[in-house]
Each structure stands twice: as C-alpha cells, then as structure tokens.
Amino acid sequence: MSSSSFSIPKFDVFLSFSGEDSDKTFISDLYRSLSDKGITTYYKDDKLEEKVSPLGSDLTKCIEESKLAIVVITESYPTSVWCLDQLQTILKSQEEGRLSILPIYYEADPSNVRRQTGGFAEPFSKLDDDEYPSEKFQAWRTALAKLTNISGLDSRLWSDEGNMIDLVTNEIFLLVSAKPIDPLATKTSGLFGLDRHLQALYRLLNSKSDEEVFLIAIWGPGGVGKTTLATYAYEEMSSDFNAKLFVANAQEIYNKVTDTESSSSSSKEIQKEAQTVTRSTSNVSTDVIKSKVGYKKSLLVIDCVDNIKQLKDIADIAGWCGSGSRVVLITQEKNLLDEFGVKHVYEVKSLRYDEALQLFSYSAFKQEQPPTSFESLSLRAIQIARFLPLTLKILGSYLQGMGEEEWEKELQELEGDQAKAIMEVMKTNYTRANENEKIPSFILPLNSLSDESSEIKLT
Incomplete structure (x- = not known):
C-alpha cells in the first residue's frame, strides 16, 4: 500500500x-x-x-x-x-x-x-x-x-x-469543545479576551439542553466587559430559543416608561406591549416580560441588577419560562448572588497582560503593539487602567497623539491620584467624543466604572 x-x-x-x-x-x-x-x-x-x-x-x-x-x-x-x-x-x-x-x-x-x-x-x-x-x-x-x-x-x-x-x-479545551467563534469579528471590534470568555459562558449556558430552566449570573467589576460579553452571547445563541428579550437596565422593569425614556429596541418592545396592559405600574413590565417568555424555551438577559427585589422578581419570571430557558442577569453585586443563592455564576475577570497591552495599543496607536519608545510607558498605563477594557480604551484614546513627554506628565498625575485622575480623563474624553465622535458611545457612561477598591486580577 x-x-x-x-x-x-x-x-x-x-x-x-x-x-x-x-x-x-x-x-x-x-x-x-x-x-x-x-x-x-x-x-x-x-x-x-x-x-x-x-x-x-x-x-x-x-x-x-x-x-x-x-x-x-x-x-x-x-x-x-x-x-x-x-x-x-x-x-x-x-x-x-x-x-x-x-x-x-x-x-x-x-x-x-x-x-x-x-x-x-x-x-x-x-x-x-x-x-x-x-x-x-x-x-x-x-x-x-x-x-x-x-x-x-x-x-x-x-x-x-x-x-x-x-x-x-x-482555554484550549474550551476552544476545541465549544461552538466556533469568529476571531476576526472580536479582534476588529477590539474585544480582546472575549473569545475565551464566550467559550466558558457557552458551556455554562448549555443552550442545547431542554431539560430545565437555568438562572445564570454574569458578575464582575464595572468596565470589565460583562454587558459586551452578554450581548455577543445573546446574538450568537438567539437561534437556539423560541423567544428572546434583552433588558438593558433592570430598573426598566419598575419604571413607567414612555417613548422618550429609552432608545433600546428591547425597551421599546416592552413599551409597545405595555400600552395594552391595565395592571399597576410596578407590575406592568414584569407581566409583559412573562407574556413574551412564558411557557416557551426563552433567552432572557437583564442587565444592571443591583438589589434583592430585582433578583427575586427575575427568579419569579424564570418560573414562567418554558423548559430549556436561560435567564441571565448581569451584576456588580456579588453579595446579592450569595444572599439569594444563585448557583450558576460566571465571573468576568480583568484582561490578561498580553490582551490588555494589545487593546491599549489599538486605542492609543491603532496597531497591535506599541512603538518601541512607548513600550515602558504603555506598561505603566495598563497598570493604571487595572487591566479593565473600558478604562484601557478610554485612557488609550486620551493619550493618542501625545508625545513621550506629555505621556510621562499625564501618567505621573494618574499614578499620583489614580481614582480621581482616571475620572477626569474619562470626563475629558466624554466631551471630546461628543465633539469629534472619536469614541463609540457604548463606552462612555461613567457610572459603569469600577471603584478605587477594585482588585487587579491577571488571568
């Protein structure tokens, strides 16, 4: 032969x-x-x-x-x-x-x-x-x-x-055993590390299973990429479910909404159906959600969960979902999950060193690696940004176009009073973004940032 x-x-x-x-x-x-x-x-x-x-x-x-x-x-x-x-x-x-x-x-x-x-x-x-x-x-x-x-x-x-x-x-086990992800799409979006998080989250969600309803929490500090991760997973997995709904803010469930209060497609969908419901304001949106996901295999994602009342109501909604449903909540409050006893929790940790450097370099220099003369300055910058994607993007954009001496001056100020200085950078960038449209709007809200006690984790 x-x-x-x-x-x-x-x-x-x-x-x-x-x-x-x-x-x-x-x-x-x-x-x-x-x-x-x-x-x-x-x-x-x-x-x-x-x-x-x-x-x-x-x-x-x-x-x-x-x-x-x-x-x-x-x-x-x-x-x-x-x-x-x-x-x-x-x-x-x-x-x-x-x-x-x-x-x-x-x-x-x-x-x-x-x-x-x-x-x-x-x-x-x-x-x-x-x-x-x-x-x-x-x-x-x-x-x-x-x-x-x-x-x-x-x-x-x-x-x-x-x-x-x-x-x-x-990470290789997740890569070879889970559903494929387009690495080009995540790279061109500047979403470094997203692929490994998605693979782990997919395994936890196990969307092909029709046996039971899972209540799953995505947890991590502000600016680490929880919402971005959930959004990509939602878009990729929607076809596995008979009904789907993404609520951008848990507080929307309790607010009396009007057409001018929210621009998200999911919120508008709730508003439209809410007009036909005559129950009291506090229960209207909850009832509308139940009507959409009730008794069907559903994918429901609710962001910005920050109190036990919201969590209890989300668990109640999950009880109306059909077999195989996945109810995903996104929160910064680990104590809520512990208090309520949520079993399935995915922690989104900070970027790895190599991922943080690449993301920062793309934001500051529009290339994968910083120029040689800026390497040590860039390493200081990613430490200041605590390896958080949101902070890395904004800090990189803020420093873009400055010379080495300007970088040194700015970094020294940031290292002196990190929490205050970072906030000032983001406020400056917020104004500059509105004027020049240089920064995508989805990274601008300041209230999504972590506080000064956030711990740096290299994973």
Whole structure:
C-alpha cells in the first residue's frame, strides 16, 4: 500500500517546539496536560524528525488539519530548520483561516524575537550559511517577526509554571469543545479576551439542553466587559430559543416608561406591549416580560441588577419560562448572588497582560503593539487602567497623539491620584467624543466604572 493511501489524523493541537534545551520538561508537561483533557496533540521532537526528512506533505497536512498550533519559542527555536519551516507553514495556514496560533515565549523576550536583538540577534548562527540561500534566511526571520504580532504568553510573567500550563489547557479545551467563534469579528471590534470568555459562558449556558430552566449570573467589576460579553452571547445563541428579550437596565422593569425614556429596541418592545396592559405600574413590565417568555424555551438577559427585589422578581419570571430557558442577569453585586443563592455564576475577570497591552495599543496607536519608545510607558498605563477594557480604551484614546513627554506628565498625575485622575480623563474624553465622535458611545457612561477598591486580577 502506498503512503498516499494512509489517512492523516486530524489533531486538535499541533505542538511546534525545539528539542534542544530546557523547554523539554515544559513541553512534556504541557503535552501530558493536554492529553489528560482528551485534546489530541501532534507532538514530535524536531531532533528526531529532522534527521529523517525535511518538512513533508504529510506533516504539512497535519498542520493544516489541526484546529490550533502552539508555538513554543525558546532561544534554540531558530537554530532548527525543521522548526523554522514548520513556523512558515503554520503562519500561512493561519493567514488562510485554517487554524489559530498560540505563541508561548518560554524564557524568551518577545521584543527580542520581534526585533531580533539580545539572544535573537544572530538566531541562525548555528546553521550553515553555505547550505541555505539568503532568501531562505530572510523568510525565516520574517516568520519570527510575524509571530510576535499574534497575542501569546510570556513564561517570565508566571511565577508558577504549572498554573500557566493549566490556563493553556483549559482555554484550549474550551476552544476545541465549544461552538466556533469568529476571531476576526472580536479582534476588529477590539474585544480582546472575549473569545475565551464566550467559550466558558457557552458551556455554562448549555443552550442545547431542554431539560430545565437555568438562572445564570454574569458578575464582575464595572468596565470589565460583562454587558459586551452578554450581548455577543445573546446574538450568537438567539437561534437556539423560541423567544428572546434583552433588558438593558433592570430598573426598566419598575419604571413607567414612555417613548422618550429609552432608545433600546428591547425597551421599546416592552413599551409597545405595555400600552395594552391595565395592571399597576410596578407590575406592568414584569407581566409583559412573562407574556413574551412564558411557557416557551426563552433567552432572557437583564442587565444592571443591583438589589434583592430585582433578583427575586427575575427568579419569579424564570418560573414562567418554558423548559430549556436561560435567564441571565448581569451584576456588580456579588453579595446579592450569595444572599439569594444563585448557583450558576460566571465571573468576568480583568484582561490578561498580553490582551490588555494589545487593546491599549489599538486605542492609543491603532496597531497591535506599541512603538518601541512607548513600550515602558504603555506598561505603566495598563497598570493604571487595572487591566479593565473600558478604562484601557478610554485612557488609550486620551493619550493618542501625545508625545513621550506629555505621556510621562499625564501618567505621573494618574499614578499620583489614580481614582480621581482616571475620572477626569474619562470626563475629558466624554466631551471630546461628543465633539469629534472619536469614541463609540457604548463606552462612555461613567457610572459603569469600577471603584478605587477594585482588585487587579491577571488571568
């Protein structure tokens, strides 16, 4: 039987790494962790494979048919022709939309990889210059530089290597087991980290199940992206339900509404139906919601829940929903959830370091990474913004176009009295946005911000 008659297995993950040095233990631990989760992973030592043959059609097909490639960059990675050829194929496959890429910089500085300085100043010094043409060397260098444009993990930022492996494994498990998400849509919207939150939320919602009604809470500090997350999930999952309704503010359930009080489509829908209801004001909207979702498989999302009365009424509404319904409430008040005993809670944590830096860079410079001269200033800025998407967007937009000296002055003021200064920045940006329409309106409300006691969490 010819080799072409063998079917090539499809892998969840293609693991690209150099077999040279200290990364071997990390690689084997990562592979074991992925395997324990049932994630099929292509795992071959380049020092063994490279002696057999160059990158062949079978291996190229393995790359193309994988869902994701993990590229572990160490200082020994660019000394392997096998790895460098793999990287070119991986990037080409990613550009064609075939797979996603997760770079992991293991004891390596991503900026050195990008600029090819430090340990990467002469990355191919161990290769024979006579054996490979200069065009080949340049293509490999370009591939390494391109890789750094993709959000990845820097092992130097993790004190516990095991925690980093757990994070990678859990996120990849969600990626390969849940419904697909368009990464381009989230990226072009500046919604970094949204895809991993969506995957976790989808698993919690389990919209395909028709067995019971779930009351689910999305919880986190103001500005962390709870409403954005819920909105995307609502739009993506609506087709799984017979009825759907998104209430932008829980207080709308209790207010007597008119056509001028709300511009949201869901609120107008409630107002229209409320005109035909003759019950008292305090119960009108509740009854209208029940009439829309009652006895049907429904998706109901209610934002800005901030007191126990609202939560009790939402639970009452859930009791009217048909089997398989999902009632989602969004809140900053964790104590309410504990008091009421809500079992299904999804906590939206702050962005990871790499996600925060990219989001800030897009807001400040309209590119994925800050210019070299602004790197240290940008790191200070994302610390000031506490890794919160809303604050990162507004602070980045505020600093956009300023010189380094102006940045230094502004950041010093922000670091001096962070809570007060951030609020002043947002007020300034609010005015500037109204004048120039530079900032989307959905990020402007000041009352959605977290208070000064919010804790920074790197997840």
